[in-house]
Amino acid sequence: MEFGSTDFPLRPAWVEIDLARLRRNLQLIRADLPSSVRLLAVVKDEAYGHGAVDVARIAIEEGASYLGLSTLEEALTLRAAGITAPMLLLGERQEAELPWCIEYDLTVCVNEATTVRKLARLAAEAGKRVPVHVKVNTGMSRYGVRWDEALPLIELITAEKSLLLEGVMTHFAQSDEADKSFANLQISRFDEVMRGFSSRGRARPLQHLCNSGGFLDLPHAHRDMVRVGILMYGIFPSTVCRRIPGIEPVMSVRARIASIQKLKPGEVVGYGMRYTAASERRIAVLPVGYGDGFPRVRNQGAVLIHGKRAPLVGGIAMDALMVDITDIPEAQMWDEAVIMGRQGAEEITVHDMAKLKNSVSYDVLTSWRLRLRRRCVNGDTQFVRKEAELAEVAVK
């Protein structure tokens, strides 16, 4: 018996990743984009909780030409898994990270003159010409150099022989809502920078502005590349943005009934005794709790069992939640429940979960802890991974 072998018993709670849907979403996105526009697949935060190695491989196979990541560890994990595609590290790098970025061919965003000089020196020492992207802050005020101060930084980069200005980018504060006025202001600020640059008569770097919302709703901002995250995972960034028919969620969360309790009137369920049975009730326990990323709710929400909604009763625990299955008499021990996703005609969407959490879909996807093993279906199942393996790759 070996931990991690194929006969190792799966925990009766898991996150299912439908790789065929991921592939189809990528194909639909690719088909929707003019062929001249490149696709950067955003796979930061373990590909929004889906498992970055599998997602990155499939994204590259389906025509993504760049991968977007947040941390050095994320990028090195993919390099260690043998992924050689260009990778763009979003955000700001500490000086100590720069030699690693050069060694592992990770493209960095530079937003500061000191980083430009340091990177240029290190690149020259390594005998490399290192591509960089400039991030222009056009109004979101997160990362990047202000639009009205960007040209001197761009000048500085183009003057460094060991650096190559490969891209100029910006990021929208709001691209998926009906009101596009601020997004359009950001675009005009970005264009102001690009006009100042092109008038200096040099080769044009890649321009990229759009996240999923921008890709869907701001075609005039597609330019040379779009950076798509959440849409690839089958979730529309808002209720009002354009729809692409056929895009479907890749992730679902499932568990098996691990205990069934019979309640008499007046009996209670769970910590704090937050639920009291008004009549005879049948309660199922699912071995998933807030320790897995389920929102810590009481008497709120539901799961799907045999295609029917079973409401949550009581408060949720670290490792368990309880649902009322009185109206689902066919439910038995170890039957499968869907916590997020579709079963029969019913569905609990990521947006439903977001409401329960008082948060957004992005937070829901990334909050499922890695102790819920990611089980890939409808694809190359040799890439099934669990937390221990992910952690192992990450430290190499």
Ligand SMILES: *Cc1c(COP(=O)(O)O)cnc(C)c1O
């Ligand atoms: C996360 C991120 C994206 C992807 O955003 P989605 O809304 O998930 O498509 C794009 N660009 C940058 C800079 C990001 O940080």
